[in-house]
Amino acid sequence: MQYLEIEPDQKPKGAVRISGAKNAALPLLASTILSKNSIDIKNLPDVTDINTMLKLLGMLGAKYDKHTHHMSIDGSTIDSTKATYDIVKTMRASILTLGPLLARFGHCEVSLPGGCAIGSRPVDIHLSALEQMGAEITIQDGYILATATDGLKGATIIFDKITVTGSENIIMASSLAYGTSTLINVAKEPEVVQLCEVLSDAGVDIQGIGTDTLTIVGTGQTLLDMKDFAVIPDRIEAGTYLCVGAITNTRMSITHANSTHLEAVLRKFGEMGFGIEIEDDTITIHPTKLILPVHITTTEYPGFPTDMQAQFMAVATQSDGTSVIDERLFENRYMHVAELNRMGANIKVNGSVATIENAPHSLTGTKVMATDLRASSCLILCALMANSTTTIDRIYHLDRGYENLEQKFRDLNIEIKRKRYDKN
Ligand code: EPZ
Numbered sequence: 001m002q003y004l005e006i007e008p009d010q011k012p013k014g015a016v017r018i019s020g021a022k023n024a025a026l027p028l029l030a031s032t033i034l035s036k037n038s039i040d041i042k043n044l045p046d047v048t049d050i051n052t053m054l055k056l057l058g059m060l061g062a063k064y065d066k067h068t069h070h071m072s073i074d075g076s077t078i079d080s081t082k083a084t085y086d087i088v089k090t091m092r093a094s095i096l097t098l099g100p101l102l103a104r105f106g107h108c109e110v111s112l113p114g115g116c117a118i119g120s121r122p123v124d125i126h127l128s129a130l131e132q133m134g135a136e137i138t139i140q141d142g143y144i145l146a147t148a149t150d151g152l153k154g155a156t157i158i159f160d161k162i163t164v165t166g167s168e169n170i171i172m173a174s175s176l177a178y179g180t181s182t183l184i185n186v187a188k189e190p191e192v193v194q195l196c197e198v199l200s201d202a203g204v205d206i207q208g209i210g211t212d213t214l215t216i217v218g219t220g221q222t223l224l225d226m227k228d229f230a231v232i233p234d235r236i237e238a239g240t241y242l243c244v245g246a247i248t249n250t251r252m253s254i255t256h257a258n259s260t261h262l263e264a265v266l267r268k269f270g271e272m273g274f275g276i277e278i279e280d281d282t283i284t285i286h287p288t289k290l291i292l293p294v295h296i297t298t299t300e301y302p303g304f305p306t307d308m309q310a311q312f313m314a315v316a317t318q319s320d321g322t323s324v325i326d327e328r329l330f331e332n333r334y335m336h337v338a339e340l341n342r343m344g345a346n347i348k349v350n351g352s353v354a355t356i357e358n359a360p361h362s363l364t365g366t367k368v369m370a371t372d373l374r375a376s377s378c379l380i381l382c383a384l385m386a387n388s389t390t391t392i393d394r395i396y397h398l399d400r401g402y403e404n405l406e407q408k409f410r411d412l413n414i415e416i417k418r419k420r421y422d423k424n
Pocket of ligand 1: 023119127162164166307329374401
């Protein structure tokens with residue numbers, strides 16, 4: 001079992017390069033199920049979730065040649081329609097194969113994703129939308145059995161809740177459906193926008209890209225002539241590394257980022273007193289005399305992202321006052337609070353609201369445990385400000401979404417050691 005060991009009082013220096021977005025690459029890889037040809041993908045993040053999706057697509061029959069940050073993949077060779085539990089249980093985003101498989105083949109079996117640390121995360125909206133497109137769906141032995149013998153039919157679908165992967169699944173399904181679909185209350189995250197742009201470049205008629213209403217003219221099960229693309233920068237990785245500068249109140253930069261995807265986050269840094277300087281794809285954070293407390297409510301894009309909530313909670317422990325965070329998207333996304341309080345933070349949770357009393361420089365290094373991907377990065381942030389050494393267990397969470405973590409921190413002049421417990 002591996003763990004991280006982080007010495008205290010380390011300040012960043014210089015700049016770190018941001019990788020491609022995991023949450024853009026995952027639906028884009030799933031969309032190759034709809035492709036009739038091989039394509040090249042650039043700026044791929046080198047994280048375990050991508051390898052898991054490729055393992056799944058390979059099991060379905062896709063052929064690919066993967067390098068660290070780029071690859072070629074041909075989905076036209078796919079000849080299986082079963083996404084098995086052993087893969088799906090390791091990555092919920094496997095559900096993104098459901099829409100494309102059903103649209104292309106008229107049937108598929110996809111394991112239900114289990115719950116996860118941050119909440120039950122049902123897929124009921126994905127399934128009801130596919131039923132509105134003519135699919136017959138039953139749940140048997142933990143699997144979603146879906147059939148649409150004559151293919152999916154275009155439909156007008158109103159999403160009861162804004163769901164990122166739910167929108168992505170139905171956008172892909174609509175692309176190969178018979179007839180036109182109108183999708184209302186669709187997620188507008190940059191990752192959803194890039195999926196629409198790649199499908200549009202492949203010849204799908206999609207109107208309203210970037211808005212909450214999409215009109216998609218399906219090809220009637222004709223496979224797509226997909227074009228090469230480069231994955232957009234990871235806005236959550238970008239925000240996380242800017243939090244390194246914020247929590248240590250030290251000037252640093254990130255490069256290869258897209259600041260237009262981070263407006264709500266950059267504004268919150270400003271509210272806390274930090275200076276933000278943008279020059280092309282480089283964003284620099286500047287220190288502030290006093291880190292001001294912050295009020296955050298997580299909402300769907302373009303609001304403040306839930307995936308940045310834990311990281312800002314860490315920064316808030318260094319602010320001069322009481323910060324308040326309201327987590328509106330997931331019912332259990334405060335697993336990191338207990339760990340932060342073990343480090344000496346003073347955080348109280350009441351329902352969806354967390355109150356963080358200021359505790360500048362009063363965090364104590366200790367043994368803590370990562371509970372989910374973004375909570376893990378919040379623990380690293382706090383470890384940088386602790387007054388003694390911190391060790392972080394269960395770091396497989398981190399490797400799912402943060403590429404080459406130790407090297408990137410080393411690029412910022414911060415040493416994070418990855419160690420392994422002795423067998424005995
Ligand atoms: C995506 O998850 C991201 N994952 C998550 O990032 C992110 O936290 C989340 O969107 C919210 O932004 C990927 O893109 C791979 P949702 P997703 O469906 O699509 C409820 C990370 O750290 N809901 O937008 O699963 C759901 O329970 C991960 O990279 C239903 O009730 O999230 C939640 O309360 C963590 N029924 C809300 O909607 C459904 O059928 C938003 O979930 C679907 C969702």
